Amino acid sequence: MTGYLSFFSDQAALLVRLTVGHILLSVVAVVISIVIAVPLGAWIGHLHRGSFLVVNAGNVLRSLPTLAIVAIVIALFGFGYVNITVALVILAFPLVLTNTFTAVEGVDPGTVEAARGMGMTGWQILTRVELPSSIPLMMSGIRTSWVYVVATAYLATFAGATGTLGDVIANISGYGLTGVLAAATVSIVLAFLGDALLGLVERGLTPTGLALAQRAPATT
Amino acid sequence: MSTTISGARRRRRMSLVGSVGLAAATALLLAACGGGGSGGSSSTTSAAAPAGGATAVPPDAVSVTAMTGQHPLPAGKPGVGKPVVIVGDKNFAEEFLLGQLYTQALQAKGYNVQLKPNIGGSELINTSFASNQINMYPEYLGEIVTSVAKQPAPTSASATYNAANQFIQTQQGTLALQTPFQDVDTIVTPSAYAQQHGLQSVGDLGKVGPGGQGVTVAGPVEFETRQTGLVGMKQVYNLPNLGFLPAQAGSQYQALDQGSAQAADAFSTDYQLLSNKYTPLTDPKGVFGYQYVAPVIKQATVQAQGPEFEQTLNWVSSLLTTQAIQAMNQQVQGNGADPAAVAAQFLNANGVNK
Numbered sequence: 273m274t275g276y277l278s279f280f281s282d283q284a285a286l287l288v289r290l291t292v293g294h295i296l297l298s299v300v301a302v303v304i305s306i307v308i309a310v311p312l313g314a315w316i317g318h319l320h321r322g323s324f325l326v327v328n329a330g331n332v333l334r335s336l337p338t339l340a341i342v343a344i345v346i347a348l349f350g351f352g353y354v355n356i357t358v359a360l361v362i363l364a365f366p367l368v369l370t371n372t373f374t375a376v377e378g379v380d381p382g383t384v385e386a387a388r389g390m391g392m393t394g395w396q397i398l399t400r401v402e403l404p405s406s407i408p409l410m411m412s413g414i415r416t417s418w419v420y421v422v423a424t425a426y427l428a429t430f431a432g433a434t435g436t437l438g439d440v441i442a443n444i445s446g447y448g449l450t451g452v453l454a455a456a457t458v459s460i461v462l463a464f465l466g467d468a469l470l471g472l473v474e475r476g477l478t479p480t481g482l483a484l485a486q487r488a489p490a491t492t
Numbered sequence: 493m494s495t496t497i498s499g500a501r502r503r504r505r506m507s508l509v510g511s512v513g514l515a516a517a518t519a520l521l522l523a524a525c526g527g528g529g530s531g532g533s534s535s536t537t538s539a540a541a542p543a544g545g546a547t548a549v550p551p552d553a554v555s556v557t558a559m560t561g562q563h564p565l566p567a568g569k570p571g572v573g574k575p576v577v578i579v580g581d582k583n584f585a586e587e588f589l590l591g592q593l594y595t596q597a598l599q600a601k602g603y604n605v606q607l608k609p610n611i612g613g614s615e616l617i618n619t620s621f622a623s624n625q626i627n628m629y630p631e632y633l634g635e636i637v638t639s640v641a642k643q644p645a646p647t648s649a650s651a652t653y654n655a656a657n658q659f660i661q662t663q664q665g666t667l668a669l670q671t672p673f674q675d676v677d678t679i680v681t682p683s684a685y686a687q688q689h690g691l692q693s694v695g696d697l698g699k700v701g702p703g704g705q706g707v708t709v710a711g712p713v714e715f716e717t718r719q720t721g722l723v724g725m726k727q728v729y730n731l732p733n734l735g736f737l738p739a740q741a742g743s744q745y746q747a748l749d750q751g752s753a754q755a756a757d758a759f760s761t762d763y764q765l766l767s768n769k770y771t772p773l774t775d776p777k778g779v780f781g782y783q784y785v786a787p788v789i790k791q792a793t794v795q796a797q798g799p800e801f802e803q804t805l806n807w808v809s810s811l812l813t814t815q816a817i818q819a820m821n822q823q824v825q826g827n828g829a830d831p832a833a834v835a836a837q838f839l840n841a842n843g844v845n846k
Contacts, residue, residue: 446717
């Protein structure tokens with residue numbers, strides 16, 4: 273236990289450096305996933321088409337072990353950051369995609385019809401009605417993907433990329449069990465902190481009306 | 493301390509491959525595409541070939557090594573009627589092969605031998621030996637000294653043999669002579685790169701750039717922090733500027749092929765080294781230790797089985813040059829052949845039944 277605590281002070285510089293690298297890699301992977309998955313999921317949800325394909329493709333991607341993806345990507349893109357980033361995007365992308373799709377598709381048809389009746393175009397309906405109403409479910413997908421990505425980013429070390437907490441986590445013989453536990457602790461804290469931050473973002477983005485509507489049934 | 497790791501690594505070599513079937517399949521596929529060629533030319537031809545310069549037996553260890561050609565096979569069936577001997581082996585492909593080689597040779601000489609394969613890592617199999625559950629097992633001698641006896645790594649091959657033998661004697665055991673090959677960490681570079689920079693030993697990496705600048709070494713992640721790894725390399729050969737690329741055992745050759753690394757940590761018995769694509773660099777200062785193999789036997793077994801027992805073991809050991817073991821590793825690890833069949837083929841080709 274003392275070894276565990278002293279690892280934080282003895283190896284503070286190392287842990288800080290690796291933590292920063294870990295965050296950077298995770299943020300890049302999640303942002304790329306959002307950039308790809310949110311427009312695609314929203315579009316499919318808006319059209320109410322292709323749900324079968326999206327759900328199943330998402331599930332197939334999600335079921336691939338990331339370590340196996342890393343090995344395959346080595347053959348395609350070689351070793352390094354590109355490799356692990358691709359692998360993490362493949363992990364995070366389906367989560368964001370299916371949640372976005374489900375959220376947009378599930379927006380109350382009555383609301384959409386009312387918007388159409390007001391003369392809104394399809395694009396206006398998507399951006400002004402469907403997407404704002406989808407924020408809570410979409411964000412929960414992003415938050416889950418963040419937790420997954422942070423917890424998996426240590427695999428960078430198997431992809432030939434140094435500078436993440438994986439340098440310690442995968443090297444029990446070099447840093448001992450205490451080091452592995454310390455680095456794993458940091459990784460867990462990162463996952464929770466990021467999740468909480470994204471929770472605040474979610475609260476900020478959720479339209480006031482929707483937040484009120486969500487709270488209302490609880491009081492009645 | 494640093495070397496329990498090399499034991500851990502030996503164990504990981506198999507378990508990782510097993511757990512990530514897809515990864516292994518990809519790696520093997522690529523290895524097969526890249527390193528193929530000499531697959532068909534089996535153990536028979538290479539058994540006679542002398543070991544390469546990088547793996548020649550050091551002069552100090554000649555007296556404890558079963559030198560090729562100096563240990564004839566005992567005639568007849570001296571083992572008939574002797575008590576049962578239980579042989580164990582460890583938990584990775586090369587050990588399966590070694591267990592089969594010694595067991596089948598003894599059986600051919602009439603000894604009543606039972607093989608218990610895949611017992612575990614260095615510590616576990618030694619516990620089985622100390623508690624008399626097995627009478628004999630083939631082991632890498634550096635492993636006995638550092639992983640089992642927890643002593644610092646000796647600085648010469650003969651000192652390693654003697655330290656291992658001393659420890660085994662405390663368990664009422666003894667060592668037969670060691671093999672001419674060793675399975676030790678070896679730095680390999682692409683042959684073209686070695687020629688370009690005139691590389692022969694690890695220290696020559698300093699020729700590429702000051703302190704090894706511009707050279708990235710690919711290896712398992714623990715290699716970076718190990719004294720018998722990158723740490724020792726940097727210190728002993730004065731190469732502080734070496735870079736490091738983490739790569740799982742097996743994929744380090746891919747890192748070389750793709751140019752992500754200029755040098756890689758490999759095992760000296762890797763079958764990939766049979767092709768001329770890669771050049772192993774010598775380790776004159778012994779940073780990576782000495783991992784020759786010797787059968788570890790109970791003294792009581794040696795006495796009960798008679799002198800021909802150990803002579804048979806020494807005959808097997810004397811055949812095991814680096815190239816012989818690489819060729820057999822290629823069949824087992826590269827082509828997925830059964831270790832028992834590969835061992836039988838090797839022994840027959842060398843006249844075990846003559």
